[in-house]
Amino acid sequence: MTATVSERKPAAERIAVRCVDSDVHPTPKAGELTPYIPEPWRSKYFLTRRVGDQIYYDAPDYAHAYAMRLDTFPSDGNFAGSDPDLAFKQLIMEAGADIAILEPAAYPARFPEVNHAMSVALNDWQANHWLDSHNNWHERWRGSICAAIEAPEDSAREIERWAGHPYMGQILIKAEPRPAWGDPKYNPIWEAATKHDITVSCHLSRSHHEELPIPPVGFPSYNHDFMVTYSLLAANQVMSMVFDGLFDRFPTLRIVLVEHAFTWILPLMWRMDAIYEARKSWLDIKRKPSEYVKDHIKFTTQPLDYPEDKTELTRAFEWMECEKILLFSSDYPHWTFDDPRWLVKHLPEYAREAVMFRNGIATYHLPETVPALEGQVRVF
Template identity: 35%
Template structure:
């Protein structure tokens, strides 16, 4: 699609809503999770996250603390007021972070992810979800692909779980056949496999860049390196030939890197295609059928015309889905993320691509 600059800010309000594909929610206290664990695990700490690369300033929006005094993103009434009602969100795709993928004790990691799924189903997908606006992700611990597949089986068919969720942090790129049980379960139950940026270099996970960064800004900037590694691996190793109905969602890793990566990959494929005879198409040709990417954090060139060109290059009309990353400090407001784009493209990014992917 050829994109031309168009100012739609003066047009009437659109007739469609917004599907936010990256909304983070949290438990109100650790007991909400612990009660879903076998008592043999109760002595183990449940907290986890960026042990090496903690935020040097703050993680969340300064206005995201609920008046109720509950932790950020744990009060459903306040989240609805600040996000759902404020912006007319039709559905919020919830990404709860169990931070279980870096753990070396695989049995506990699996139990922890499962407990977070139980909690999400009981609260945000259950008691807080009378209108069905919240849709959830099945958290897995990819260290044990067989156990991950069983967890997917456990929740498959639930009306509000719409995808499987893992981290970008891993010990092997996702094209490795060790992950096939996960992708087989995703394909069997028509659930997209989503990976959220983070936990690279944490615990047992490898750092995608050369060595370990010394500053948070280095680690955060290089997130896209891990995504490129996973995507190239999946394309070249033939994941989408082995699983022709599998869809993959790349969350919170930026978007501007994708066109150049695919140009380079297609060029090399033309030279070395005899090395990968299982591929039936150019690597870039698998993207529209199998890959979706979320918009936040949106890299913004100084000139809007350059952003529009980038969206054109990456086929945003078919693969890009809006995300706000609520409640984090770099939250992208739906009102300002894409201020000057054609209405057809805006509708695809804000609504149609996610509606089709998640069958909403």
């Protein structure tokens, strides 16, 4: 008996994009990523370590579900987020996302060369297991060009390698390595990004102990303390980019801060603007700091800081001009998943379309239409 595989083809009819999800986490199946890691690092570094042994994250029921939605684990025994078809069913068909930005993650090594090797592997793996014609037949996935920011020259070459790929939607870096992003050592990455007009995104990650956000009084005692400090890490990168003149050097650069929260940007903009007014003659930047933020930096909605008095959140949305700087994100398949149909209800009505899809289309240069899918839930 001969088995036949029917070719997957998108529908000829197209529908308007009404929900762009800026934070979705694909995971390699067991053994799937290893062949893509270049030598000598595959043998010297990664094959001597069990993936997962170094992860620390005390989310509720972590020992059982590893901070993932229980229903996102596929039936074949692999990890949550490893099955493109299940993710398509849950996120696209049932939750209503029209385009999803994939952001693979890997625990960092202490050597720039090893982090670069992992980035190379993740990029090849995405292209062959998520963005190929079999798994992206519906044209809903967009990948991330993973780049080891610690190795700027290598990362620039990796960006060049993938810049022409039709489904690579952004460049993905980490925020922990020193120095801050305003330092000229990172110019090769910004040059490659602006040359090809690709957005640079940074997702919250778990780095080595000495690279975690360090408040002035020292390391936090518990994980819940540490989770709050991650906004401090993003805030310091924002200040570095603004005051070190990054956006004057690269006036078309676009940055997205993913899962670092966002309500903190309002008082930070106020404070930066006040310092700017008081010390304008000492600074080389050309505009108010808040103007750079609103023109160059975006923030994702998850995690949503939700006060008991919802009017406080509404005022914060208005004061920060959320319609200019926010992108919807779900954080699928994590337990902190925000369903777009839930999130949209908490946005000011005037900002809903901007946050849910217009900003995403503009930020990632996405198409305004996608192939229709029979039975797909629609957020709008």
